[in-house]
Amino acid sequence: RSFRTILEIAQTEKEPNARWEAFQALAGFRKADAAPLFASAVNDPDWLMRETSVAGLLDIDDAKTRKESLPLAVEALSDSNENVRIAALSHLTLTDQRVYVFIARQLSGKSYYKRTGYLKVLLAALAKYKLDKEMRSSVLEYMTHPDAQIRVLALQVVKNSDARQ
Numbered sequence: 001r002s003f004r005t006i007l008e009i010a011q012t013e014k015e016p017n018a019r020w021e022a023f024q025a026l027a028g029f030r031k032a033d034a035a036p037l038f039a040s041a042v043n044d045p046d047w048l049m050r051e052t053s054v055a056g057l058l059d060i061d062d063a064k065t066r067k068e069s070l071p072l073a074v075e076a077l078s079d080s081n082e083n084v085r086i087a088a089l090s091h092l093t094l095t096d097q098r099v100y101v102f103i104a105r106q107l108s109g110k111s112y113y114k115r116t117g118y119l120k121v122l123l124a125a126l127a128k129y130k131l132d133k134e135m136r137s138s139v140l141e142y143m144t145h146p147d148a149q150i151r152v153l154a155l156q157v158v159k160n161s162d163a164r165q
Contacts, residue, residue, distance in 0.1 A: 003029050010037055020048055027056030032065045042072050047081040054084060058091035070094055077102045082118065089125040100129050107138050116147045123153035131161040 003026075010022035023041065026034050038057035041049050054076045057069050074096060076088035092099065103126050106112060112119045123142065131139060142154035 003031060003033070007034060007037065010034075016046060016049075020046075020052060023049065023052045023056060027052060027059060030059050030061040032060055032062040035060055035062075035065045035069070039069070039072060042076060047079075047084055050076070050079060050081065050084045051087045055087040055091045058088070058093070066094055070096055074098045074102075086118065086121050089121050092125070095128050099125070100135075103129075104135050104138075107135070110141075113145070116150060119150060120153060123150065123157055127153070127157045127160045129161065130164040131157070136161065 006022055006025050006029075010019060010026050013019040013022055023038075026037070035057060038053045038060075041053035042057065044050050044053065054073065058066070058073055060066065060069070070092075073088045073092045076084055077099065079085055079088075089099075089103075103122050106122050107126075112122065119142075123139070126135075126139070136158065139154050139157050143151050143158075145151050145154065
């Protein structure tokens with residue numbers, strides 16, 4: 001019963017903070033019935049709503065919903081707010097060539113070398129993919145990064161890639 005009540009609040013609430021709280025609570029249920037609501041809010045003007053909606057949508061425990069949500073997740077990667085992009089990368093369980101290309105673009109040029117938080121998210125997301133030669137070379141460079149977690153993530157990315165056929 002609480003799911004239906006929270007869903008109704010999330011759909012009708014006008015006060016932004018209360019609506020955001022309802023979306024956060026709704027995300028905890030991971031139900032496919034909430035997918036249309038989350039999908040409708042991925043373009044909300046408020047970045048907190050976009051972030052919560054992307055995370056909530058991608059966390060839904062339903063294979064069909066995950067597959068249907070993939071285009072919205074890819075779209076979220078071009079969001080102007082980094083937190084929305086992080087939510088998409090962190091909560092996306094499926095792999096897609098467009099996501100791989102996005103990560104490759106982000107890692108090229110070392111523009112995030114000193115931004116370890118975002119770099120960790122990128123490497124963790126990359127761990128799901130088989131690396132091409134160029135990306136493998138880029139990731140190997142992070143194995144000498146000053147941050148130990150970055151070095152470990154880079155090693156995991158390479159090992160996971162090597163294990164994939």
